[in-house]
Each structure stands twice: as C-alpha cells, then as structure tokens.
Amino acid sequence: MEKNNLKALFGLKVHINQYLLSIIIVGCTALLCSPLSNIQSYHIVSFILLFVVSIMATIMSVGPVLLMSTLSALVWNFMFIPPRLTFHIEKPEDILMFGMFFIIAFVNGVLTTRVRKQERLAREREERTNALFVLTKKLSDSYGIVDVISVATKEIEITFSLNPVFILVEHGGSLNSSYRLQKSDTLESNENDIAEWALNNSHCAGRYTNTFVNEANTFYPLLGTRVNTGVVVVKHNGSFSGDRKIFWDTFLTQISSALEREFLGEIAQRAWLLDESDRLFKTLFNSISHELRIPVATILGAADTLLSLPSPEKVQPELYREIFTASIRLNRLIENLLNMSRLESGRISTRLLWCDVNDLVSKIREDLNEELELFTFNVSIQEDMPLVKIDFGLIEQVLYNLIYNSCEYTPLSSKIWLSIYYDNGYLVIKIEDSGPGFPESAIENVFNKFFKVDGLKSGGLGLGLSITKGFVEAHQGTIVLENRKEGGAAFTIKIPSETPSEFPDLKT
Numbered sequence: 030m031e032k033n034n035l036k037a038l039f040g041l042k043v044h045i046n047q048y049l050l051s052i053i054i055v056g057c058t059a060l061l062c063s064p065l066s067n068i069q070s071y072h073i074v075s076f077i078l079l080f081v082v083s084i085m086a087t088i089m090s091v092g093p094v095l096l097m098s099t100l101s102a103l104v105w106n107f108m109f110i111p112p113r114l115t116f117h118i119e120k121p122e123d124i125l126m127f128g129m130f131f132i133i134a135f136v137n138g139v140l141t142t143r144v145r146k147q148e149r150l151a152r153e154r155e156e157r158t159n160a161l162f163v164l165t166k167k168l169s170d171s172y173g174i175v176d177v178i179s180v181a182t183k184e185i186e187i188t189f190s191l192n193p194v195f196i197l198v199e200h201g202g203s204l205n206s207s208y209r210l211q212k213s214d215t216l217e218s219n220e221n222d223i224a225e226w227a228l229n230n231s232h233c234a235g236r237y238t239n240t241f242v243n244e245a246n247t248f249y250p251l252l253g254t255r256v257n258t259g260v261v262v263v264k265h266n267g268s269f270s271g272d273r274k275i276f277w278d279t280f281l282t283q284i285s286s287a288l289e290r291e292f293l294g295e296i297a298q299r300a301w302l303l304d305e306s307d308r309l310f311k312t313l314f315n316s317i318s319h320e321l322r323i324p325v326a327t328i329l330g331a332a333d334t335l336l337s338l339p340s341p342e343k344v345q346p347e348l349y350r351e352i353f354t355a356s357i358r359l360n361r362l363i364e365n366l367l368n369m370s371r372l373e374s375g376r377i378s379t380r381l382l383w384c385d386v387n388d389l390v391s392k393i394r395e396d397l398n399e400e401l402e403l404f405t406f407n408v409s410i411q412e413d414m415p416l417v418k419i420d421f422g423l424i425e426q427v428l429y430n431l432i433y434n435s436c437e438y439t440p441l442s443s444k445i446w447l448s449i450y451y452d453n454g455y456l457v458i459k460i461e462d463s464g465p466g467f468p469e470s471a472i473e474n475v476f477n478k479f480f481k482v483d484g485l486k487s488g489g490l491g492l493g494l495s496i497t498k499g500f501v502e503a504h505q506g507t508i509v510l511e512n513r514k515e516g517g518a519a520f521t522i523k524i525p526s527e528t529p530s531e532f533p534d535l536k537t
Contacts, residue, residue, distance in 0.1 A: 047093035054085060055100040059108055071109035075130050078105055082134045086141035094138035102131040157276050160188045164280065168287035177291055181261075181284040189265075189277070195251075196224055197259035197288065224248050224260040231257060237268035249281055253289035324355035331355075354399075377503045379420040386414055386449050386456075389421065393428050393447075400436040404445050411450035417526040419456065423500040424524075430493040431460045431520050439464035439517070451528065455506075458522040466512040475510055 058081050062074045078101040086094045106116055110123050118124045167180045178195045185193045223241050227234045227248040234240045235247040247265065251258045261281065269277045331351045390408055394401065428447075435445045443463035450457050467475060471482050476498040501508045506524035513519050 047089050048096060051089065051093040051097040052100065054081060055097055055104055059104045074109045075105055079134055083137050083141060086138040087145060091139065091142045094142055095135065098134035098138045101134055102127065105130060161279060161283065164283055168283060174288065174291045177287045191263045191265055194262040195259060220246065224262065228257055228260050251281060251285040251288060253285050256289055256292055258285055258288040258292055324359040327355035328352050377499065379423060379503050381418045381420055383416040384419050384421045385416060386410060389425060392425055393432060396429060397432055400433065403441050404436060404439065404443060407444060407446045409448045415451060415528040417456045419504060419524060419526060423503060427497045427500050430497045434493060435460065435462035435464065454525060456524045456526040459519065461513060461517060461519040463517045466516060466518050467510065472510055
C-alpha cells in the first residue's frame, strides 16, 4: 500500500525517464504531423499536440507535463506556423493562437496532474481507512495479549512492510521480553535501556528521532489512556512524515488501546481471583474450624469426665463410644482434605484388581453400621454378577460418601436403596434415598468443591461429592445426580470395567 520508500529510492530515475519520454513523444508527434505542415493545415496540428499533452498528463508527473507543454508550443511554432523553420510569427492572429496554445496546454497539463494527485490521495485515504478498519475489527475479535500482538504484527507487516518487535510491561512496571514473538529478533542491552527510556518518557527514540539518533532501530511507546503497555521496535529505511506519520500514530493508538484492554482485563481478573481466594480461604477456615471444634470438644469433654468422676466405670462405655465416634469424624475430615489434595495435585492413580461387589457392600455395611441401623437399607445385586476390575479402596470411598450423605439428609426410618449390576461393559451403581432431594438450580453445582445447598443442615466441608466425582472419573467413569419423582435423590455411577468372560469360574 505505502509506496513512499519505493519513490524515495527510484523517484529520480523515474522522473528522468519521464522527461526523456516527453521529449521523444513531442518529437514523434511532430514527425507524424509533418504532412500537415502546409499553410491550410497547421491549425490542426495544434489540436493534435494538445490532445497528446492531455493524454500524457494522466500518466506523468507535473514536471514532464510542463516540459511537454512548452516543447509542443515551440515545436508547433518552429515547424508548422508560417514562416516555417523559424520562431518568427507574421500574423497577429497566429501570435494570439500560439499564446493561447501555450496557456491551454500548460493549464490543461497542470489541472490534469492535480486531478490525478487528488485521485491518488483519495485512493490512499480509502486504503488507509480500510486498513484501520481491518485492524480494529481483528483486534476487537482477538482474545488475550499474545493474540493481540500476533494480529498487530501481521497487520504492520502487510501495511507498512515492517517487522515489529513488541516488548510489553510486566506486573512490576518494567519491560518484559517474553512477548517478543520474533525469535530471530533480539535486542542488545543498550537497546533495552532505550526501550525503557521511551516507555518512561512517553516519547519515541532511536533512528529518525531527536534522541539516540545513532541507533539502527526506532522505539515507539505504546501509550494508553490509563496505562502505557509497552514499546514497539521497528527498523525502517525512512522516517514517517506527513499523512504517513499520522497514519502510523493512529495504527499504534489502535494497538495500544487493544493491549490496554487486555491489560486491564488481566488486572480485573487477578483482582477477582484474589477476592475469590480470600473468600474461599475464609469459608474453608470457618468450615474447618467448625468441623474440628465439634469432635475435639467431644473428645475433651469425654476425657475430662473420665478424669473427674470418682467412679467412672458405669459411664465409661458411653464416653469411650463418644470418643471413638468423634475420632472417626475427625479422621473423616482429615481424609477428605488429604483426598482433595491428591485430586488437585493429580496424584490419584487407580490400582485395578478383580473385585467381588459383595465384598464391597459388606465393607460399607460394616463401616456405616451405626448410621444404617436408623434406616431401611435395601441392597440389590444382579444375579450371577461377574467380578469387576476396579480400585476397591476408591470405590469403597465413593459408596461410603454417597450413603453417608443419604443418612445425613434422609429422615430417620426411611429407605435407602443400593443397586449394583453390570450393563454392556459398564459397572452400574445406583444409590437412592427418600430425602428432600436437591433444588434444580443446585444440581449442576453439587460436585463443586465446598458447595453446600442453601436451606439444608450444614455439615462437613462440602468436599464429599467433589471427591466422589474425582474418584469416579479416575476410573474413566461418570456420576449423575437426579431427583426421584417419588422424592429424594438418585446418584447413578457408570464405570467401564472388564468382565472375566474368559474365566467362567470367576463369578460372584
């Protein structure tokens, strides 16, 4: 689009060629018109020469057109106006005709050239406007700092034929070289200092400027309305001037605005994350404090009673039971925190072994015996259920969490169902209860960390279901929550599992 550099390099040669061409064209036209040199036809030659000057004015610059106008008038006078082969003109009307010819040719050439210039300027303005529109649209569609830099680099290369290097500020306010996308372009230490100077002083530096004029590169600060986002470094063969300088500044302004938008977005995101982290810390701290206080207080109270009673034999079993129950609750809390830590760090690995689901159910009954005594616990296992390949410990923890939750939120003496069967390569486990179920708005969030349903009695940290989902997904399985039509909640787990079909004797 921009041809100023080309004109600066080859403009002189182009102009010389046009001057020579104008002389040749006038000479050729005069030779072609020589048959019309008789007395009656020399006026026709003037119109032919005017026509040629008008045509050439549409493709030549002002100087060659003026030369052609002058030469045309002189050639017409010398070769065609009587007396021929002399610059003397006898008739007054021919003198007037000669003067009018010269003026008309001159004015026509100048006006035609001016029209061409206006047309060229209008075309350049249109191209620049279109380039700015394309840049603005692509920047508005870009997401993230790297994407903005990629778009800006490509558009500068297309529009200005330059290879820019972007250096952006980091959180501390100093320049950060990690945003240089061109690996082959590196800056020297003194150039980094110049970039810092340009950023701090909000003024361009380097070649074709008033500061650091001996440098090979030019440093332009990216100035925003609120923050200066960095510096763009370019190496070009000529300085920007006039409309091109305004166009370049406008280009950089659009890029600076896009970068500032991303910078402020990152700042807002960091502020939001800090606020969320602080809120999460307070929530977690309060929950852990509450959950720890209850079992610790129970243990302390029971121990104090045992120490203070003169004859504690009668109440010892009950106090020991309270200590044991509180210890289990405390251990469960610690286990949940450790399991969540393992899930967050990605250190969960499954140890898949052939397991009997009856052993799994027996272990759950044993661990939750005290809780399940208060409910009707119905277990349904598929007949001829094959062995399944699972991590026994993880799936046991999954069932423990789900059934324990049902015991926590289901009315006493109500029913809890556990169904296990094998279906098309999947181990399917379904836990249902007769509790209040979940609000529809909460179903999609129940597996999130620290999530608790409003209106339900609050116990635990809100980690159980999140851990359950993590353990199921560690088996490449899925867990789905639905509300039962009859009331209550239903959790359905599907885990891909092999079946020992090649070993018919391996049946439960």
